[in-house]
Amino acid sequence: MDLASLKTEYDVIIVGAGVAGLYAALHLEPATKALIVCKKEKTKSNSSLAQGGIACVLDLVHDSYDLHIEDTLIAGRRENKLDAVKELVTEGPFDVLNTIKHNVDYDRDENGELLKTLEGGHSRKRIVHHKDTTGNELVTKLVSAVTKLPNITFCDMTMVTAVKKKFGGFMTELLSGTEQRQVFSTFVLLATGGIGRVYKYTTNPSVATGDGIRFAYEMGASIKNLSYIQFHPTAFNSDGREQFLISEAVRGEGAYLLNVNKERFMDRYDSRLELAPRDVVSKSIIMESRRTGSNSFYLDIRYKDKEFLTKRFPGISEGCLQNGVDISKDLIPVFPCQHYLMGGIETDLNARTTVSQLYAAGECANTGVHGRNRLASNSLLEALVFGRRAALDIERQRKLRIYKVHPESMPSESYGKAPLASGMRTEIREIMQKAYFVIPDQGAIHEGFKRTNEILKRLRTGGFSITAEYCEAISIATVAFLILREANE
Numbered sequence: 001m002d003l004a005s006l007k008t009e010y011d012v013i014i015v016g017a018g019v020a021g022l023y024a025a026l027h028l029e030p031a032t033k034a035l036i037v038c039k040k041e042k043t044k045s046n047s048s049l050a051q052g053g054i055a056c057v058l059d060l061v062h063d064s065y066d067l068h069i070e071d072t073l074i075a076g077r078r079e080n081k082l083d084a085v086k087e088l089v090t091e092g093p094f095d096v097l098n099t100i101k102h103n104v105d106y107d108r109d110e111n112g113e114l115l116k117t118l119e120g121g122h123s124r125k126r127i128v129h130h131k132d133t134t135g136n137e138l139v140t141k142l143v144s145a146v147t148k149l150p151n152i153t154f155c156d157m158t159m160v161t162a163v164k165k166k167f168g169g170f171m172t173e174l175l176s177g178t179e180q181r182q183v184f185s186t187f188v189l190l191a192t193g194g195i196g197r198v199y200k201y202t203t204n205p206s207v208a209t210g211d212g213i214r215f216a217y218e219m220g221a222s223i224k225n226l227s228y229i230q231f232h233p234t235a236f237n238s239d240g241r242e243q244f245l246i247s248e249a250v251r252g253e254g255a256y257l258l259n260v261n262k263e264r265f266m267d268r269y270d271s272r273l274e275l276a277p278r279d280v281v282s283k284s285i286i287m288e289s290r291r292t293g294s295n296s297f298y299l300d301i302r303y304k305d306k307e308f309l310t311k312r313f314p315g316i317s318e319g320c321l322q323n324g325v326d327i328s329k330d331l332i333p334v335f336p337c338q339h340y341l342m343g344g345i346e347t348d349l350n351a352r353t354t355v356s357q358l359y360a361a362g363e364c365a366n367t368g369v370h371g372r373n374r375l376a377s378n379s380l381l382e383a384l385v386f387g388r389r390a391a392l393d394i395e396r397q398r399k400l401r402i403y404k405v406h407p408e409s410m411p412s413e414s415y416g417k418a419p420l421a422s423g424m425r426t427e428i429r430e431i432m433q434k435a436y437f438v439i440p441d442q443g444a445i446h447e448g449f450k451r452t453n454e455i456l457k458r459l460r461t462g463g464f465s466i467t468a469e470y471c472e473a474i475s476i477a478t479v480a481f482l483i484l485r486e487a488n489e
């Protein structure tokens with residue numbers, strides 16, 4: 001993107017083009033001038049990788065809002081914010097149906113009715129899906145809809161390096177290649193997604209470095225429950241940092257979880273066996289690895305028909321094949337890894353943060369809907385509901401006309417000339433993997449907290465030049481520091 005072609009001032013800047021940012025953009029009024037920015041390609045996000053689907057109650061005969069609310073509270077160990085859960089569950093169906101108007105294609109039966117599937121923790125079949133590539137379908141169609149809007153400027157391959165509260169609104173610093181640019185706005189919506197890259201192994205793509213959480217923290221916003229992290233039990237076990245997810249729908253269809261001796265073992269830990277909630281299965285795998293002295297675990301779905309497997313799980317079948325595993329013939333090697341952040345930037349029911357005119361939605365926000373543990377397929381729903389609510393609240397605030405920005409150009413911050421010292425990001429990831437992975441290690445948390453604090457100080461004062469790598473390093477260090485500080489309390 002040529003940054004020189006951008007305007008200096010917008011009404012709203014949306015940082016992030018996952019489902020939360022895109023769906024918010026669709027709910028701004030035509031007179032509202034907005035800029036939506038994403039670091040890499042428009043479709044590179046956690047949203048695009050979502051496999052299972054979106055949970056929502058569309059059948060009030062066999063299902064009910066109360067049941068979905070109760071399932072969400074059970075998964076969240078009742079640490080959820082009840083009013084936020086109610087909004088999520090009762091408004092979610094509207095938003096899911098609304099995405100169909102933007103051409104999102106969900107799987108249907110022979111009568112044209114939406115197909116709904118079951119996932120762990122849900123008491124009813126209520127997950128709508130597009131094969132096992134729901135996120136990709138959703139993002140592609142929403143990107144296409146947003147791109148058509150004349151009031152929205154879509155700026156991809158551009159990193160927001162800083163957001164500052166200034167001049168009655170915000171000053172946002174952009175970086176594309178080596179080109180820097182400042183833009184101003186009355187409102188900012190942070191929709192920057194997850195924090196997976198704070199860990200050595202994660203299902204999240206490279207963009208998930210927690211930048212929005214850092215910006216909010218630097219502006220003094222309240223950050224809550226950052227240590228509420230979900231570890232998915234069954235990611236494809238490979239050497240790469242980004243682990244390919246083997247959705248729990250595979251266990252839902254009957255796959256067995258096996259240890260190094262190719263034996264089922266879940267009965268040692270939980271009566272729900274393979275269909276126990278994610279955190280329980282992840283913990284069971286770690287306990288079993290300590291018992292057997294091996295990190296080798298497998299999913300076995302070989303007894304199902306090949307045709308069924310390729311039709312039901314085309315993305316997973318293909319992804320495994322690319323890694324040399326034919327799921328109809330071979331065992332799938334799996335191990336837990338970081339997957340999702342429940343906490344984040346504290347927001348109210350309208351996605352407002354504790355900083356005036358600053359909003360947050362999607363995975364970077366702590367709306368309180370997930371409590372201690374997210375119910376499967378509730379996060380795309382959260383991104384839709386609270387992305388929309390953020391946009392509608394911004395429109396209400398705009399009509400009040402009480403905010404006016406008076407931008408002045410400022411020298412872009414220049415931190416220095418030194419290239420980012422190598423090894424700092426790797427060290428943080430090693431610390432997090434050791435201290436705060438599935439079963440926390442209190443001694444390592446204490447040590448890790450001290451060390452991440454030192455690394456963060458060095459990053460801030462080391463005279464490093466502003467590059468994408470430097471900005472991501474400072475985000476990773478800030479997020480790790482905040483997680484370990486909370487875990488250390």
Ligand SMILES: Cc1cc2nc3c(=O)[nH]c(=O)nc-3n(C[C@H](O)[C@H](O)[C@H](O)COP(=O)(O)OP(=O)(O)OC[C@H]3O[C@@H](n4cnc5c(N)ncnc54)[C@H](O)[C@@H]3O)c2cc1C
Pocket residue numbers: 015016017018019020021037038039040042044045046047048049050051052053054055134135158159160161191192193194203204205207208211212245339340361362363364376377378379380381383
């Ligand atoms: C493998 C996988 C499978 C999943 N499956 C499901 C599922 O089946 N159902 C479900 O409900 N949830 C699922 N989830 C979770 C869900 O996909 C995410 O929680 C949700 O999509 C997050 O959406 P988001 O809009 O908040 O963030 P994201 O989709 O992650 O988007 C973040 C955006 O922010 C941009 N960004 C970040 N930092 C910057 C910066 N500094 N400058 C500019 N741009 C920036 C990124 O480029 C990206 O565009 C899954 C997640 C993963 C990883």
